[in-house]
Amino acid sequence: MSNTAMAHPDLDLDARLDLITRGLGRVDDEDRRLIEATLHDKTDPSLFWGVAPTGRPHIGYLVPFVKIAELVEAGVEVFAYTLRRYVYAFLVNYKHPRSLVAHRAEYYKFALGAVFEAILGLPVSRIQFYQETAFADTPEFVNDAYELLSLTSQAAARSPNDELRNATMMSPLMAISKYAPFTEAGAPDGYIFSVALDDGQYQHYASYEEIETDFLSQSLSSKALKSAVAKAMVKLLAPIRTSFEANPRWRAVLDLAYPGREQDALASTAVDASERFCIPDALREISNERVKLVPFNSTLHAGEFMRVAKQHPEIWTHGPVGPFDSAQSFVSDFIETSVRPRNDMALYTVIDKTKSANAHNGIDKEGVLAGLIAYIGTSPINLCTEIGFVITLPPFQRTHVTSNAVGLLLNFALNSPEEGGLGFRRVQWMASSVNHRSIGTAEKMGFTKEGIIRWDRLYPGGGKKGKQSSGKKLLFHGRVTHMNEDDLGRDSVMLSMCWDDWYLEGKKEHVNRRMG
Structure with a gap:
């Protein structure tokens, strides 16, 4: 297995800890001590990230990918444990036949691989996707699931979902700029975002906080900010679109996984x-x-x-x-x-x-x-x-x-x-x-x-x-x-x-x- 950890050689433990915990609203003192102990004990700690192939991947997926990018920079091995949760996806998406969910799992592999390449610059060959059915059908897994159900109350199971359901701020997305700056020619070094102003000039920003301050003070108009964000999204998604157009199997599986518009698919399958x-x-x-x-x-x-x-x-x-x-x-x-x-x-x-x-x-x-x-x-x-x-x-x-x-x-x-x-x-x-x-x-x-x-x-x-x-x-x-x-x-x-x-x-x- 190739090692995907890429910790910067100049990062000390505190810097790695900051990258790992940045933007995570639920990290308490006990969590920080656990992460710090793991960094002490392991040179390259690992992380599991699971995703269920239900609806088509959308712009919201950029939020976890930004966090994954920071984790990779901190030296956390992520990709070997990336999982397509086929069984779970069917259980929460039961209105569709399992064959359709299987096509969606394949679509997710192509789509998420392209996003990894676009944001992190890593070849998709370095990402190892695991299918949940590789272990979820085993007697050991089923017995563990039964035991978990007997030990977990409904209230306890719902609680984490209620707390983590929505991100409240858009600021995490600006961290993408560290990996792919959205700046125009003439922006000073270290700046990550450029906004075209009404007079044809550009305002350059080094952080999300600076943009927020100018926007709230109305020195940066919503029209100018929307235009800049749209332009940045187009730039960010361009390599993903290129990957899609160059991959005939990905294009073919799109029609199998999401026949027509989603509403039409729901209506037509009765x-x-x-x-x-x-x-x-x-x-x-x-x-x-x-x-x-x-x-x-x-x-x-x-x-x-x-x-x-x-x-x-x-x-x-x-x-x-x-x-x-x-x-x-x-x-x-x-x-x-x-x-x-x-x-x-x-x-x-x-x-x-x-x-x-x-x-x-x-x-x-x-x-x-x-x-x-x-x-x-x-x-x-x-x-x-x-x-x-x-x-x-x-x-x-x-x-x-x-x-x-x-x-x-x-x-x-x-x-x-x-x-x-x-x-x-x-x-x-x-x-x-x-x-x-x-x-x-x-x-x-x-x-x-x-x-x-x-x-x-x-x-x-x-x-x-x-x-x-x-x-x-x-x-x-x-x-x-x-x-x-x-x-x-x-x-x-x-x-x-x-x-x-x-x-x-x-x-x-x-x-x-x-x-x-």
Whole structure:
């Protein structure tokens, strides 16, 4: 292993200690004593730096690289321990398949290597990248992880993250200038930054503190400073861009790791509610000229849906879930627990294409978010499914939205494959026996009532959540039974539409008329 430590021969222990601890807000006396003892005992101490390949590397990565540059100058061996945290990246980035995360790990290797070269002037061959899977799958590692989990409280685990989440100042970036000064011709020796003034002259600076002083005193305008910073960033990133253009494999893996814009990638992969759905052909847009159904994506849709839903808690009255107080709780307590784990459910966002997107509801360029709808209990073997979780937000109720959303799913399920459908034999609809509006909607769309399933559902704690039950008391001899007194029971009305209704009884034409 080549030694990457490059301590300046004139640096004494105090100077090396200053380089190592400079700009680190959490270094206390105990930390300093530990680092000082390590410098005493080891000529070339080493440092682990880990990075998880999630989103694309951005300008914020320059902050740790500046610190790494100072550590290298202090003689700390860094590169032999640089790690691509593939397993961790998948665990925190689970909405993407592991194959995509693997491509991102390769992209990070190219990108971070180029940054090392640009800032430190070191060839990428001197950087050793380790893949986390080299040891994270071993029994020893797993056993250690179990032991760590048993010894660490959630509060203790969150604490370091809360303290280190954000850097508060931009000044660390100016340390880059020690390695690549952003000065113009004529700058005195030792100066690191030049700013073009309005009169065409340059103001040269030797430190970040000088720039801050002039800016706060308004002797340096924000326009001039922004222009200088932008020019410096272009200069800094130029060799990275050159490396990218000269590396065909890096260019190729970009499309594999980040297909299209990040938002487009999230939308196109239908990650949240549909990635496990048993019918891949259903994981796409289903639309007509008035309404569009797109696979639900919490990143794109949860916030806007809950912005409106929070104003109307009554939409949860007849269902087993909700109400939710935020988009976060909706995703964590419903999407992640009740939708994503299932392979028989595909949740769609309903977009009203007749409305123009505005500042509050502009999550889709073709219209506005109007509700949710789903296939549930889907069985490709039995060729049957259920239309459920039908929530049309109140501003869109008693319009064309519900009939068109339901009609689109009926057509897709019951039409033959030759017509672009799934060729299913049965689509059912279940509603609480006291949810008269839902039952009425199903009957208007042509569903046939088959009967009532008694005590079909339980609403745990429903009495405190605004749920409406079948009206039957959960009492026996005047006492609450084995259920909690706040639990509510539901009878369900079963309705259906089958292939013979669709093709032989004119229900297909009836549904399409209702949609029109």
